[in-house]
Amino acid sequence: MDPVRITSELIRINSDNPPGITTDVIEYISDILDSLGIATDCIENAPGHCNLITREQGHPLLLCGHVDVVPALDEGWRHPPYSGMVDDEFVWGRGSTDMKGGCASILSAVAALVEEGVEPNVSLAFVCDEEVGGPHGIHHLLAKELILPSDCIIAEPTPAIAPCIGQKGLCRFSVEFTGTPGHSSLYPCVGVSAVMEAFNFLHFITELHNREYPIDPSMKGIIDHSEQILSDIFQTKGLRSVLTRIMYNPGIISGGEKANIVAQKCHLEVDLRLPWGCDAHELLTEIRCKAPDAIITPSSVWNPSLTPPHSEIVGRIIQQINQLYNVSSQPIVQWAASDARSLRKKGFRVVEYGPGDIRTLHAVDERVTHRDLRNASEIFCGVIRSYQS
Structure with a gap:
């Protein structure tokens, strides 16, 4: 299954939050997983606020993504924000980066393994309400213990060679x-x-x-590297304060x-x-x-949260990044927030990694490259394989 096509089709299913109605997008994902022989359950904590989890939970690895998006006005966009326009390089539209593209890469990775005859040793969760704090999404799933502590990848957009292990x-x-x-x-x-x-x-x-907040010596190297990555993304110097203030x-x-x-x-x-x-x-x-x-x-x-950089999940995803991109990857911490904070509080060891153009987060002309989508899918495949034995 091509993540480019899946991303485009997901974008065309409106899941703006507010109002946060995710019934249709969850049904679309459910149909894909059903076609792969993977049983799922729809969890609806409030009318229309739907989550999807694989029926079999408790695997050593959880792949997670949110399906709600922030609203977009038509004005100023190169292509209509809900068109899911695909050209030779990008998929365009609201949610392409944050984070329907990440969800598509998860689905593509799982499909690739199933098509190889592998039964993926992984749990899945696609949640609503991340854009408004997760009251009917991740918080509800955790409160009801419908997902269980494990290593976890949230497919939020990150730099292609830098997984994120902490959020402010x-x-x-x-x-x-x-x-x-x-x-x-x-x-x-x-x-x-x-x-x-x-x-x-x-x-x-x-x-x-x-x-000024003093930096713990154990975090100095991560902060320094994160500052460099942030400066490279936005082509702006002097962004250390984004991480330290x-x-x-x-x-x-x-x-x-x-x-x-x-x-x-x-x-x-x-x-x-x-x-x-x-x-x-x-x-x-x-x-x-x-x-x-x-x-x-x-x-x-x-409070700020962090997955220790020596954690097994961090090492496994860095290994896959290094193999694919022929680099020596290092983790970063992030300036924004996500469902990772809630999962860490409940004992999950969480890394964020996913496709997207971070410069277009919540912005006009949000987009993601075909290459990033397919590479993220390949990396997810590699990480899932590493948990098979």
Whole structure:
């Protein structure tokens, strides 16, 4: 089964999150696995929020991918985002990199082994809701113990010669400021502006970015290598702070009632990515102290996570990468987040590795090369074979 064709067909099945309805895309994957003689179960924790797992779990290796994607507008795309356009080099469209391409490479690898007469010694999980934190996806499967701790590859997009063994932490929250309204002609002598309270709070969030967190000596080499890989991907120098500092994004701000009224309400939604050495819960406590009169509601609070670089799964996937690309691969840590953090917390030894153009993650003209899709499939095949005995 060609991962190029599978990727294109997956892209054409809309699974935007929100709303996160994955019924059709899970049915498509189920049909493929059924044709290979692999029994599966659809796990639906909420209407339309479907996951698919192989009925036989508990293998030494789990291959995992999410099937939901972030929404896309048509404007600005070279090809319509849900067309799954295939040209001589790329498959284009929303999810090609994040991460329907990775799911396609998993399916292609399993199919190749079955067609060889090999019964793959691997469990599979295709999950929903990764793009919104996984409440009906990975969290539900873990809570119900429907997948079991093992070595694990999540087919998230990574550099072709650098598997990812760790992710930064996350502190995502909303803040509701309440001011004292009054006539605008008297402000700032009379009244308290919720908009200005939010502005002052954002200044504090900006200051957090300038903090230095010491790097544990055991991680220095990984951080150094990850910085070089990140700089190569984005063709930009000076990106070390992405890995070693708190990165911040006030993604949504809304407030005020009218231009001539001192604002009574202002709402913020903030996303912070936390480096190793920064404790998410301690940081949230500090943030609450900085805005004691505001209502702060966290939605995701996670510390950075890491699979030890000497783990067996890390060595096995590096061996396959080295053989295919004739390189000496080294693992990296990542600036973003994924379902890996939830799996590690439950005892899984997780590596991320998959096809994609990382520059187009959540962006216009998202795409993946045919070569990356097929090479990832070959590497997955090699790793699965290494677990056969």
